[in-house]
Structure formats: C-alpha cells, structure tokens
Amino acid sequence: SSLYQPLAMRWGERDFKFIRPIHWIAALCGSKIVKFTLAGIKSSNKTEGHRYLKLKAQSSKIKNAELLSYKKLLLKLGVIVDQTERRAMIREKVAAIAKRSKAEALVEEELLDEVTFLVENPIAYVGKFNQEFLSLPQDVLVTSMQKNQKYFPMVDNAGKPIARFVVVTDGCKNPGVVEGNQKVLSARLSDARFFFEEDKKLPLKVRVADLERIAFFEKLGTVSHKVERIGKLSEWMGKRFGLEEEGIKIARRIAELCKADLTTKMVYEFPELQGIMGKEYALLSGENPRVAQGIFEHYLPRYAGDKVPQSMEGTAVALADRIDSLVGCFSVGAVPTGSEDPYGLRRAVHGIIRIVLEKKINLFLDEVIEHGYKLYEPVFLGYLFEKGETGYQDFPKIKKQIFDFVAGRYRPMLLDKHIRYDVVEAVLFDCNDILDCGEKAEVLNKLVSEDWLKGVVKSADRISRIAKGAPREEVMEADLIDKEEKDLFDLYMKINWEVGEAINQENWEKAAHSLAKLTDPIELFFEKVLVMHENEKLKINRLALLRSLEKLYRQFADFGKIVI
Structure with missing residues (x-):
C-alpha cells in the first residue's frame, strides 16, 4: 500500500x-x-x-x-461510526459529570480528539484521588491526567484543581474500571510527588553546572554552551529593545537559568513541563519573580494559538533561544526537509514571527543572525582543533538559507490573513524586518486595486528591467543634460527623503503615495530621453539614475511581482 x-x-x-x-x-x-x-x-x-x-x-x-x-x-452492533458524533457525545458526557460534581472539566481540544479516536462507544465515569496530591503544582496534576492517562481534570469555580477527574472508557460499564484507573493515577501522582520533593533539594542555580553533561547537538557543543550564547544574545537584543540596566540584568539571569530544569527528575518524566517547572523551582529557590516568569515565558509560544511572552526580558530570551537554534542547526546542515522537522526549527521560526508581530519589534534578521553566528565561532574553532575539520557552512550561505526559510514560514501566515499571493511575494523578496513585511503587506493589499498604485507597479517594473545593466548607482548631476532627466533626478531626491521619513514613521500608505508622484515624470522621461545613448557617459549616468529609482521602490516592495 x-x-x-x-x-x-x-x-x-x-x-x-x-x-x-x-x-x-x-x-x-x-x-x-x-x-x-x-x-x-x-x-x-x-x-x-x-x-x-x-x-x-x-x-x-x-x-x-x-x-x-x-x-x-x-x-x-454497538459502534458509533461518525467521529463528530462521538466527539460531541464525549464533550457532553464529560461536562455533565463535572456539573454533578459542582465543578468544571478541563477539556483540551487535542485530548478530546485523541479520546474520540480511542473509543467506538464512549462511556464516561468520575474518578477520585487522594486530596494530599493537591499540594502538587497545578500543571503537574493536569499534565499527569491529560498527557499520561488521557483523563479530563476538574477544577472548582476559582479554577483550582479538585481531587476528581473524568475517565472515558470504550463501551465498558463495569464500575471496577474506575477503581483501576484511580489506582493507576494514584501511582502516577505518587511518582510525581517524589520527583517534586527530590528536585526541591537542589536550588535551580546549582543545577546549571549539570547542563555541561547534556549535548545540545552534534558539533554544536552542550546545553551549557547554548545557555552562554543565549545570555550574550539576550543582552545584545535587550539593548536594542531599549531595556534599562536592570532589565538587561534580569534577561541575563533568565538566560542563565532557562534550561536548568532539564536536569530535574520532573522534566525528565514530563518533558512538556519544561519552563513550567523552571518557573516553579526558581520561585522555590528564592529567585526574582521576574526571572521565574521569564524562564517560563522563553518557551512561548509553544504551539499554534499559544500566547507570546509578556515581559520584554522574557521576549529577549525567547528570541535568542530560537535564533541560536536556527543558526546552529543551519551551520551543520541540519535543515528541515519535506514534512519532517526533527529539530523544531519550523516551530522556532513560527514563534519568532509571532513574537515580533505581536510585540511590534523591529528585529533585523541580518544583524541578529550575524551576531548569533559569531557567538558560535569558539565552538567551530574547538571542533576544528579537535577533529582537524570544520563541517560547518559558510556564513553567507547560512544567512541566505535562513532568510529563505523564514520567508517560507511567513508566506502561509500572510496568506491566512487573506493577503493576495502576489502582494505576499512582493514584500517577501526581502524579509529582513519581519514586522515591516507584515505591515507593508496589509497596506499594499488594501491599495493594490487602486489605479494610481497600478501606475506605481508599471513604473517600478519598467525601471527594474532596464536598470539591471547599470554598472553603478551614483548619479553624476553634471552629466544630466536633458530637462526631463534633470527634473526626474530633482524629484527623486525629494521623494527619496519623503519615503525615508514615512518609513521611519512606519507610515507605509504615505510612502506609497509618495512613490506615486514619480509615475508621470518617469513616463515623460522614457518618452523624451534616450537611456541607451551612444554617448557611454550619458548612458551610464542615466542607468545609474534608474538604478537609484529602483532601489527607492524596493524600500517598499518588489513591485514587479504584483499582477495587474
């Protein structure tokens, strides 16, 4: 098959x-x-x-x-074929049982889907566990029930767990099944309590040294090395975000402790609790609450629809962690292919894009990638010294691959916002500033059907096709002899300033209207001025003028990709 x-x-x-x-x-x-x-x-x-x-x-x-x-x-024959019907039955039965217990069931959609396909004829029961287990952190209780046992936990009106859960069985009406499930959960929670008590014996900062024994990736050193790079990159980004000295200090501390919970028994048993337990253990270790919150936040967003970090310190570390993974994996050729993403790089890029867009951060990819790459140089040199070879990609190649990879993940996100495919391609020709890309796409999508913008597209496309042969960009004003080319150059200088101001204000609609002022003068220029003049000096100068205009248009988009 x-x-x-x-x-x-x-x-x-x-x-x-x-x-x-x-x-x-x-x-x-x-x-x-x-x-x-x-x-x-x-x-x-x-x-x-x-x-x-x-x-x-x-x-x-x-x-x-x-x-x-x-x-x-x-x-x-006892089988409910329609999974939509089974799903609705489970949701209804679970809610009814919780209501009888004067509580609310936590129905995670992913778990609901999984249980739907585990049963053919759902029967729901209420189960109980010992009240003493409520002393465990809420996330530990919920994870034990949802992820391991496929149960639906219950909470009271205040959102706090109660010692009950809902178990869905497949057509089995034997009450003994409930007792069996209660015993299994009790054993699971006993283990979790043991892990929790053992983990608390060591402060989180003491665990940092153990990260030296955990490999990050082949040729890329240990998690300890990664944490050091995250700290430096977080500080570098924090300064660009305008964080004050205290904020930068907090970010460095978050970075130092952000992976320490990987050494705990709890996270070893429940990997999905990484970051969550880091926050818990940081608070128990007496760390600053902002540090504890940042440890949790640096994993955000963990999945589609999850929230992004709220604090700027957590944001800096979240971005630094993802950028470090991207640069490192691309350096050793660990690039996702097809539908496979074993190193979570697609998820990492999706997280970077969401954080940048929702936090309104102007993050320049070329700068952050280059800085991230430099932080890897000690690892590269160490491997070269030890093995006598590098096995790493050159930086220009890595940079291009990452840009293409980011554009590839950004494309469907923009299309999901109902932005035209040609507009998406026009702005993604340069996705160095992710935030600007998104804002330009939305403005251009709104204006693309306007007649005046069609004039902008035609002018920009014509100039781009001719300007390809330009040997230089600098325009020699003394070599402009025809009135139309002089007028166009003067207008270019004015519009170049206007567009620059509009971009600084992130007013993309104003920038587009400024570009539209060039349309008629450009048409007149082509009508009256011979670009490919037999006089080489005049020809090169006119091509340089067109190259300058092309560069101006491309500050907004590659208009040649827009279909009119």
Missing part, C-alpha cells in the same frame, strides 16, 4: 505491514462484494461489532455500500 504509516508493523507470519492487525475486510461496490485478498484475509460483505459490548448481534452482513444504512447497522 502507498498509504504513509509511520508506525506500520508486521502482524503474524506475513510480510505485509499495517498499523494494526487486520481481522476482516468489508469491501462493496453497491451491493456487490469487491473480491480481493490482503494479508491473507479475503474481502466480504461481513463486518464485526463492538468487541467489549455483549450484544446479541456480534456481526452482520452489509447489504449495500450506502453510508446512512452502514451507520445504522454499526450502531446496532
């Missing part, structure tokens, strides 16, 4: 692989059986019912390949 199966296994003595054992195959076209044999199983019109429900009818023949009748038949 060409169906992609990441967990395909071989069942029985045959070589055929599938994600689960195949017990029967029902295959019909209309009322006729589609005959074939797969993995030693012959197709038929017979299907089986629910495995655990003791119904009179355990199997049945399908008369016709019609969806509605198939669903009704399976329902008689």
Whole structure:
C-alpha cells in the first residue's frame, strides 16, 4: 500500500505491514462484494461489532455500500461510526459529570480528539484521588491526567484543581474500571510527588553546572554552551529593545537559568513541563519573580494559538533561544526537509514571527543572525582543533538559507490573513524586518486595486528591467543634460527623503503615495530621453539614475511581482 504509516508493523507470519492487525475486510461496490485478498484475509460483505459490548448481534452482513444504512447497522452492533458524533457525545458526557460534581472539566481540544479516536462507544465515569496530591503544582496534576492517562481534570469555580477527574472508557460499564484507573493515577501522582520533593533539594542555580553533561547537538557543543550564547544574545537584543540596566540584568539571569530544569527528575518524566517547572523551582529557590516568569515565558509560544511572552526580558530570551537554534542547526546542515522537522526549527521560526508581530519589534534578521553566528565561532574553532575539520557552512550561505526559510514560514501566515499571493511575494523578496513585511503587506493589499498604485507597479517594473545593466548607482548631476532627466533626478531626491521619513514613521500608505508622484515624470522621461545613448557617459549616468529609482521602490516592495 502507498498509504504513509509511520508506525506500520508486521502482524503474524506475513510480510505485509499495517498499523494494526487486520481481522476482516468489508469491501462493496453497491451491493456487490469487491473480491480481493490482503494479508491473507479475503474481502466480504461481513463486518464485526463492538468487541467489549455483549450484544446479541456480534456481526452482520452489509447489504449495500450506502453510508446512512452502514451507520445504522454499526450502531446496532454497538459502534458509533461518525467521529463528530462521538466527539460531541464525549464533550457532553464529560461536562455533565463535572456539573454533578459542582465543578468544571478541563477539556483540551487535542485530548478530546485523541479520546474520540480511542473509543467506538464512549462511556464516561468520575474518578477520585487522594486530596494530599493537591499540594502538587497545578500543571503537574493536569499534565499527569491529560498527557499520561488521557483523563479530563476538574477544577472548582476559582479554577483550582479538585481531587476528581473524568475517565472515558470504550463501551465498558463495569464500575471496577474506575477503581483501576484511580489506582493507576494514584501511582502516577505518587511518582510525581517524589520527583517534586527530590528536585526541591537542589536550588535551580546549582543545577546549571549539570547542563555541561547534556549535548545540545552534534558539533554544536552542550546545553551549557547554548545557555552562554543565549545570555550574550539576550543582552545584545535587550539593548536594542531599549531595556534599562536592570532589565538587561534580569534577561541575563533568565538566560542563565532557562534550561536548568532539564536536569530535574520532573522534566525528565514530563518533558512538556519544561519552563513550567523552571518557573516553579526558581520561585522555590528564592529567585526574582521576574526571572521565574521569564524562564517560563522563553518557551512561548509553544504551539499554534499559544500566547507570546509578556515581559520584554522574557521576549529577549525567547528570541535568542530560537535564533541560536536556527543558526546552529543551519551551520551543520541540519535543515528541515519535506514534512519532517526533527529539530523544531519550523516551530522556532513560527514563534519568532509571532513574537515580533505581536510585540511590534523591529528585529533585523541580518544583524541578529550575524551576531548569533559569531557567538558560535569558539565552538567551530574547538571542533576544528579537535577533529582537524570544520563541517560547518559558510556564513553567507547560512544567512541566505535562513532568510529563505523564514520567508517560507511567513508566506502561509500572510496568506491566512487573506493577503493576495502576489502582494505576499512582493514584500517577501526581502524579509529582513519581519514586522515591516507584515505591515507593508496589509497596506499594499488594501491599495493594490487602486489605479494610481497600478501606475506605481508599471513604473517600478519598467525601471527594474532596464536598470539591471547599470554598472553603478551614483548619479553624476553634471552629466544630466536633458530637462526631463534633470527634473526626474530633482524629484527623486525629494521623494527619496519623503519615503525615508514615512518609513521611519512606519507610515507605509504615505510612502506609497509618495512613490506615486514619480509615475508621470518617469513616463515623460522614457518618452523624451534616450537611456541607451551612444554617448557611454550619458548612458551610464542615466542607468545609474534608474538604478537609484529602483532601489527607492524596493524600500517598499518588489513591485514587479504584483499582477495587474
């Protein structure tokens, strides 16, 4: 089969692989059986019912390949075919049980989806655990129930956990199932309490030294090395964000401690709690609450729809961590391919873009990538000294790859905002300033249907095609002899200043209107002035004028990519 199966296994003595054992195959076209044999199983019109429900009818023949009748038949056999229906049933049952307990169930959508596909006939029960476990941090309790046991935790009106949960079983109405689940959860929470008490014995700052024993990535040193780079990069960015000395000091401390919880037993058992436990242990160790909050925030956003860091110190460390991973992985050629992203680089770039956009940060990629690369140089040199080879990519290549990678992740985000594809391409030709890219895209998308902007597009595209052969950009004013080229140069100087001012004010609509003032003079220039003059000096100077105009247009976008 060409169906992609990441967990395909071989069942029985045959070589055929599938994600689960195949017990029967029902295959019909209309009322006729589609005959074939797969993995030693012959197709038929017979299907089986629910495995655990003791119904009179355990199997049945399908008369016709019609969806509605198939669903009704399976329902008689104890199977609810429609996953949307099962999902709604689970949500309703869980909410009803929580209401009877005068509480609210925490229904995470991802868990709801998972449970929906774990059961064919959902039955919900309330379970209990010992009150003493409520002394554990809330995230530990919730994670133990949601991630490990697939339970739905309950909270009171104040949002605090109570010692109850909802478990969804597959058609099983045996009360003993609840007791079994309670025992399993109790054991899991006992382990978590042990980990928590053991972890508290060491202050977080003492754990930093243990990061030297954790490898970050082949050829890129340890997590201890990474933490040192994050600290320097956070300080560098903090200064550019306008953080005062106290804020920079906080950012450095966050960076120093941000990965220390990776050495704890709790995070080893529950990796999804990294950052969360870092904050908890930092507070227990007497760290500044701003430091503790920053340790948690530097992992944000963790997934689509998650919040971004609120503090600027946490923001600086969050960006530094992601930039460091990007630069390091691209340096050793660990570039995501296809749908695979084993090092989380797509998620890292998505996080960078969201942070920059939502925090309104003008982050220049070329600067931060170069600074991040320089911080890796001691690691590169150490590897060269030890192995006698580098195995690292050159910086210009890395820079281009990262720019292309960022543009590739930014593109669907802009398209999701219903921005035209050609407008997206026009602004992404240079995504050095992510925030400006987004703002330009929205303004250009609003104006692109205006007649005057179409004039801008035509002028910019014409100039770009001719200016490619320009040997220089500097215009020699003394070599401008025709009135039209002199007037165009004077106007260029004025508009160049206007556009620069508008960009400084991040007023992209004003910049676009300024560019529109060039349209008629450019048309007159091409009508009256011969660019490719036989006099080489005049030709080069006129090409230089066009190159300067092209550069001016490109401060906004590559207008040649816009379709009119």
